[in-house]
Amino acid sequence: MTGATALAGLRPGPWLTFGIRRLARFAVSLWVLVTVAFLMIQLIPGDPVRAALGLTAPAELVQAQRAALGLDHPIWQQYLDYLGGLLHGDFGTSMLTGLPVSDVLGDRLPATLLLALPAYLVVIAVAIPLGLLFAVLTRGGRRRHTELTFTSTTILLAAIPEFLVAVALVAFFSVQLGWFPVAGRDGVGSLLLPVAALALGPASVLSRIVRVETLSVLGNDFVRTARAKRLPARLVYLRHALPNALTATLTLGGLLLSGMLAGTVLVENVFAWPGLGATIARSILQKDYPMVQGIVLVYGIGVLLMNLVVDVLLAVLDPRSTIRES
Template identity: 75%
Template sequence: MTTAAVPARLRGGGWPAFAARRLTRFAVSLWALVTAAFLMIHLVPGDPVRAALGMTAPADLVRAKRLELGLDDPLWVQYGHYLRGLVTGEFGTSMASGQPVAQVIGDRLPSTLQLAVLAFAVVVAVAIPLGVTFAVLTRGGRRRGSELAFTSVSAFLAAVPEFLIAVTLVALLAVGLGWFPVAGSDDASAYVLPVAALATGPSAVLARIVRVELLSVLGADFVRTARAKRLPARLVYVRHALPNALTATLTLGGLMLTGMVAGTVLVENVFAWPGLGSTIVQSILQKDYPLVQGIVLVYGVGVLLVNLLVDVVLGLLDPRSAIREA
């Protein structure tokens, strides 16, 4: 199959089938997520309203709160109300603060997104050049010492949990040396330690993947052909080798982004970051089930959207994969 023939086949039916398959998978996953979030409050042992308000709460208050939440209606009626609320952007009311859940999420979501996006940008900016550098330095079995040092350090950093990195950074750089704030998000310097805690492990993992993929590509026939044409080394690496090595890297990068969004839960609590991660822990402790429902749904939809975006981008970069799956 020639390169020119691939887009033509996609336009002829491969790409629409690929897109339809991905959108169907997204829709089914979204429905399962919404249903699981709805059932969450009904799977709590005992009366969730009594658990949230406390055992000493007056019976009239508990009854009024149950009526407000619609928990005395049949389950299918509650499910219908829940779906209509999601369509209109109504996630319910927080039991702890009395604020609309959508308002609480809207206030806290930007802080979490800023943290995750900055950390992902750092991962890409550090991991890809680092992986390429060590692939070039160690190709063909050269510089065994550099290879051993790179693989050992990156494996260690990849294995350390984010919260442990966060605690270490706080102890050394915030409390010990006083270079950065211990908590909060008042100025730009407050972003440094949380972003470093989130980005360290994924950077190590992605750098290893980039190195392995690039070493594999450098041994391919088309790279040897490019070298035989005496093309400049920079052109061989940037135009021929690197784009072919980034397909697997992009897949892993998308998965890392979803993992980093989830990792903000622990990191935000270490740094008292005013985002969804610290909010969901607080709402769990307060048994604020409507708020927990809403935040879980936001995290889940974020993961599904990132996975869908990665699939679409991979289909555009490697159209043959779309044809094979169509």
């Protein structure tokens, strides 16, 4: 049964229940994330303001900064003020620059999205066709050498950290060949190497997952039936095998792509990319905790939204089993 037929056969009730449960789970996860972000400053040993301003800062300046940040209030009041500020788009104030954190986030977030979103698209566009192709080529134990080459290559590429890939790309394509800018954000050319550094490892891992899941699906009875009907190979693989293989692939792939957010921090610093990754690294070194707090919150929300999107896609591809399990 195709996803469209199964979807049409379901009543609105299960979908409504599915939506409510997923949104409730998202809301609870978001509350936990916000609470953890708030506790970041509270759990820092000593005085976070003193740590940020330095041991030689006058006591009056430290006290004034604590008052400006509301850190002289009881913790329950600080928590309520923090929640209220977030509801109004207020992520706090930088300890060092005095600028609203939301202004910095609004300035830096587009640069990170400009890097991360193309990398996600490259991973999907490369990994799914590649995994499907090698599953078809090596099905039934065929072409052992091809399977060994594919597996060995993807394992090697996936094992290399993003920052090492980034350094190698810069050394070869920028320094030696001079084809791309070494660092900074200056047109499409400056985007290609960071995107490649981010996408290479995840694409390698995801292509292996797609291959394994496709091989599993190709052994099922409904694929044998489709072949017995002498359907074109293109229809067998794309209409019958691939949608079923993507169900399990999306579950693991969603976790994999969420991990790419952490990779942007390292890659942005290698390429001096003016995004959130470079900003959070600098803020950690400078002990600008409200800035770190805001950026961690943005990254966490990005992961939660990605997981929510994956859940919805799984429900569309396999509505009956996904909704019943919810």
